[in-house]
Structures are given as C-alpha cells and as structure tokens.
Amino acid sequence: MRASEMQAGRRRAVIAAGVVAALSIGMVGCAKSDRDSGNEGKAAGGTFIFAGAGDPKNFDPIFNDDGESFRPIRQLYDTLVTHKPGTAELTGGLAESWSNDPTGKVWTFKLRQGVKFHDGTALDATAVCANFDRWYNMKGEAAQSQMIYYTDVFGGFAGSPDAVYDNCMAQDAGTAVVTMKKYKGAFPGAFALTAFSIASPAAMKQYGSDTVTQNGDSFSYSAFANEHPTGTGAFTFGGWNKATGEITLNKNPDYWGDKAKVDKMIIKVIKDENTRKQELRAGTVQAIDFPAPADRKALANEGYKVLDRPAFNILYLGINQKNNPKLKDLRVRQAIAYALNRAQLVQTKGPGGSAVADQFLPNTVLGYAPDVQKYEYSVDKAKQLLSEAGATGLTLNFYYPTEVSRPYMPNPQEIFTVLANDLQAAGIKVNGVPRPWNGGFKDDVQQFGKQDLHILGWTGDYNDPGNFVGTFFGRPKVEFGDQSMADMFTAIGKADATVDQAAKKAAFEQVNRDLATKWLPAVPIWHAPPAVVTTKNVEGLVPSPLTAEQFNTVSLTK
Numbered sequence: 001m002r003a004s005e006m007q008a009g010r011r012r013a014v015i016a017a018g019v020v021a022a023l024s025i026g027m028v029g030c031a032k033s034d035r036d037s038g039n040e041g042k043a044a045g046g047t048f049i050f051a052g053a054g055d056p057k058n059f060d061p062i063f064n065d066d067g068e069s070f071r072p073i074r075q076l077y078d079t080l081v082t083h084k085p086g087t088a089e090l091t092g093g094l095a096e097s098w099s100n101d102p103t104g105k106v107w108t109f110k111l112r113q114g115v116k117f118h119d120g121t122a123l124d125a126t127a128v129c130a131n132f133d134r135w136y137n138m139k140g141e142a143a144q145s146q147m148i149y150y151t152d153v154f155g156g157f158a159g160s161p162d163a164v165y166d167n168c169m170a171q172d173a174g175t176a177v178v179t180m181k182k183y184k185g186a187f188p189g190a191f192a193l194t195a196f197s198i199a200s201p202a203a204m205k206q207y208g209s210d211t212v213t214q215n216g217d218s219f220s221y222s223a224f225a226n227e228h229p230t231g232t233g234a235f236t237f238g239g240w241n242k243a244t245g246e247i248t249l250n251k252n253p254d255y256w257g258d259k260a261k262v263d264k265m266i267i268k269v270i271k272d273e274n275t276r277k278q279e280l281r282a283g284t285v286q287a288i289d290f291p292a293p294a295d296r297k298a299l300a301n302e303g304y305k306v307l308d309r310p311a312f313n314i315l316y317l318g319i320n321q322k323n324n325p326k327l328k329d330l331r332v333r334q335a336i337a338y339a340l341n342r343a344q345l346v347q348t349k350g351p352g353g354s355a356v357a358d359q360f361l362p363n364t365v366l367g368y369a370p371d372v373q374k375y376e377y378s379v380d381k382a383k384q385l386l387s388e389a390g391a392t393g394l395t396l397n398f399y400y401p402t403e404v405s406r407p408y409m410p411n412p413q414e415i416f417t418v419l420a421n422d423l424q425a426a427g428i429k430v431n432g433v434p435r436p437w438n439g440g441f442k443d444d445v446q447q448f449g450k451q452d453l454h455i456l457g458w459t460g461d462y463n464d465p466g467n468f469v470g471t472f473f474g475r476p477k478v479e480f481g482d483q484s485m486a487d488m489f490t491a492i493g494k495a496d497a498t499v500d501q502a503a504k505k506a507a508f509e510q511v512n513r514d515l516a517t518k519w520l521p522a523v524p525i526w527h528a529p530p531a532v533v534t535t536k537n538v539e540g541l542v543p544s545p546l547t548a549e550q551f552n553t554v555s556l557t558k
Helices: 003-023 067-076 125-136 141-145 148-154 201-206 273-282 295-301 330-339 342-349 379-388 412-425 437-446 469-473 486-496 501-519
Strands: 047-052 081-083 090-092 095-100 106-111 165-172 175-180 213-215 218-220 235-241 246-251 264-269 287-289 305-308 313-319 395-402 429-436 453-459 522-527 531-534
Touching: 047 067, 047 273, 067 235, 067 246, 067 264, 067 437, 090 095, 106 125, 125 148, 125 165, 125 175, 125 201, 141 213, 218 437, 273 287, 273 295, 295 305, 295 531, 313 330, 330 379, 330 412, 330 522, 342 412, 342 522, 395 412, 395 437, 412 429, 412 453, 429 437, 437 453, 469 486, 469 501, 486 501
Parallel strands: 047 264, 047 287, 395 429, 395 453
Antiparallel strands: 081 090, 095 106, 106 175, 165 175, 213 218, 235 246, 246 264, 287 531, 305 531, 313 453, 313 522
C-alpha cells in the first residue's frame, strides 16, 4: 500500500471515529410507531394542543435560532440528517445515508425517493442544492444578521474569507454532493440543525423568502416566512392567529415517514408558566413545556405525566465588554464570577437534578476539562478584585427576558433577581432591564449589544464542543462585545478544525481552561434538566435531550 493510501486510510478512520463520537450521549428513550407497538388505529385523529412558552419569530428555518420558533418548524420541515427519537444519535432524515471523503470536506447525500414538498414539488438533489446556495448567497445585512446558525457553522457568506461552504452539485436526482472549503468538526452533526431544514425552492421563489427588512430595532419577514412555510414535514401549515396566539398545523397525509396520528396540532402560546399549568389542569391544553421546578412533583402526584429530558444545556451570565470599559478588565469579570452564589441558585431555583456549571458544555461532551478554574462564591474576593481594578461603585445594565420560559431558564425574572442581589451584595449596582423575548431581548442582546450583563443559554443541537463553545465564542459577537479577543477565536477555530479526535479533545480541553482563566467572556451558571408535562390521555410523546420533539408520534386516548 502506498504511503498516501495509508494516510488516507488513517484520515478515514479518524473522521469515522469523530462521527461515532458525535452520535451518542446515551439512549434516553426509543419511540415506536403504532404498528410496532400493536396499537394500529388506536385513538387515531383528534386535535393535540401543546402550550408553547413564547411567540415564534417566523417559520423560515434559516432566520431562526430559538426553541419557540423551532417547535413548529420541526413539524413542518425535515433536515437531511436527523436524530433517533429520544437521543442525540444521528440517523437518516431526507437523506437515507451520507458519507464523506478522507478530507472531511466533501459530503455525499443519498436522498429518499418519492418525497414531496407540501406544494407538491419533488424533493431532489437540485432542491437540496438550491437551499445550500440560497444560504450562502443571501444578500442584505438585515437578512444575514438573522442567520445566526449559518454564520456560526458556515463562517460567512459568498465573498467572505471565513466562508466554509464551497458548492453543492446534483450528481443525479437522488444524490447531492456538498463541498466545503475546509474541514469543520461540526459535520455531520450540523446537518441535523433545524435552521438547515430543506424548504421548497418553488415556494421560496413564489413568496419572496429572502426579503428581510429592518426598521429601527424591528425586523420584518416575507410571506413565505409568515404565511406560506413549505417543507416536507409530517404537518402542513394551517395558519398563525396572532390575536389568539394559536399556530395550527394539519396532518400531512402524504408524509414520507410515519404519518401523524392526530388530525391537527395546535401550538397555543401561553407566556405565563402558572397560566400554562392552569390550562393543563382545566384540560384546555394536553401538554405544557418547562414547568416550574416546584410544580413537577405536584403535577406527577395529580396523575399528569412528567417527562424529564437529560440536561444537555447551559445557562450563562453574558458579559458585554463594549459599553462599559471597566468590563474589559479581566479582574472585573472575575469579580462578577466570584460574586454569584450559583450553588444556592441551583438549590433554590433550579429544576431537580440541576448542577452548577463550571464551563460552557456538559461533562458528556468531548473537550470537557475537569481541571478548569472554579469560581467558588466569595463576596470578599469579588470586592477585592473590584478594588484592585478601580471598579468600586460599578453600575451595570442587566437585561433579562420576559414572557418566556426556556429549557435552561424556567423563570428568568426569578433568576435575574437572585443574580442581581448577589452582584449588589458585592458592591455592583444593577439596573434591571426586562425585555420581551422576540422583538426585544434577543435583538437588543444579540444584534445591538445594548446590555452590560444578560442571562441566556443554549440547548445543544448535537454532541460536539464546537456546538457549545464554538457557537458562543468562536467568532466576534455583539452579544459579548469581545471583538478584540483574537486569540480566543483562533484557538477555538484551530480546535474545531482538528481532525484527529485525541488531539481535538486536548485542544478543546485547553480552550475550556483558557475560557475560565484568560478570557471569561461570560460566567457559566447551571445545567438544568427541563421537563414536558402531558395529560393522561397523551401517548407516544418522546422527550428529546435536544428539546427537539417530533409530534407525529403523539396520539390521544379516549
């Protein structure tokens, strides 16, 4: 065997090992179709009403990055690669199979045959490539600014030296070949991201999908995004009644996979957690998300099904270094970390099973470093560092979201209050700024950088360190105002581009050590297992560690 062939073989083995590493965080459940469980025809039909915790932004996958938008999008669209129900293990979606060349830069997808978009047009390799090319060639600063996942994964758009994507070719109707400019550890896991769902090219053209306009702090989206989202999913779009807060999804009788067991699904937006609980008890909804930690046991005792998801997430206190020059001083950021009594917060406000986070990824993810610097609660240490930095009497604007609960943040108001009190005890004055989740908080924090501090978090999309620390800190972001931390971006980029898994593990372990000691762009708070609660008559709902539930498996008993 030639040396070049031996080297190629090693590269294949390494990449294959990486794929295996990205597949599993452990089985937490397994969904079965009705025909597998012997329940053929049992309680088919009806309307399943799920209480969402916040408004979606729109229904165009590429312009979204939050769970409340992704919940309906996951029912309307499919991705090339997806996850086995109840796990983070990759499996075929619109692609029956996929493979990569030895460099990890060329990905070949063998597509399912006979799949149709909701408008009746065919899912083929040309349609797949049209989606990749659309993302890469997106025009306009407003549109590009809303493509957060795309920028995180693919680096940049056409003409950008940071762009990862090169081209997509339809080898034949059933084979799409996607070529990258460089290897990136995010793949193949990133192909399962909801943001990269495959949409109908015909519908996108007809309804002007790429039209995004900005007026001050507000963004407006196309008819495709708001009224005519068109994918291949198990449900079709039935309308969004903003007055009643109801999103209607209808069963897709032509779905290529296991067809929905209910005729209709309604996502009813109920922003207050207590009101969601009341409507569950009243029977006006059949499922609620993110119950308050204190309510889980009571609801279970009342006979409701409390389905826990594994804690594959992180809540953090973000620090924006742009507006207040004192925050550029590492000692001030360290003082903030020491000032937070995170153990007490976990005990008093965290869901059962929550744990204090000492880095920005769970300990089940490659690159977790057990020996990172820990910031144990110490008001005296915080005051000492503030004094050394000449930052006594510091005043900070602390933004937090309202009208929403997140998997990692069940009650933002309560979490803000506890953290603000901790900071004030250390001598830091806090101005609290509550803002609505979509159309307020997220834009203020991630697009305009108005805040000094904020609470936000992340539920992992796939099991890779780049999906956590790379997403947060792999490039300059308005959210943290850390554009000057070039060494941080470089280190994360090199770790993510490392093909050998042992070397990648070591590189990300060092990144996590340096995030704690050298850079500290934010403070990790906790990992919290979120739950979903259903009425007794709901069958087949499989909780996902990624909070990426598909509802075609749900049926209602009488």
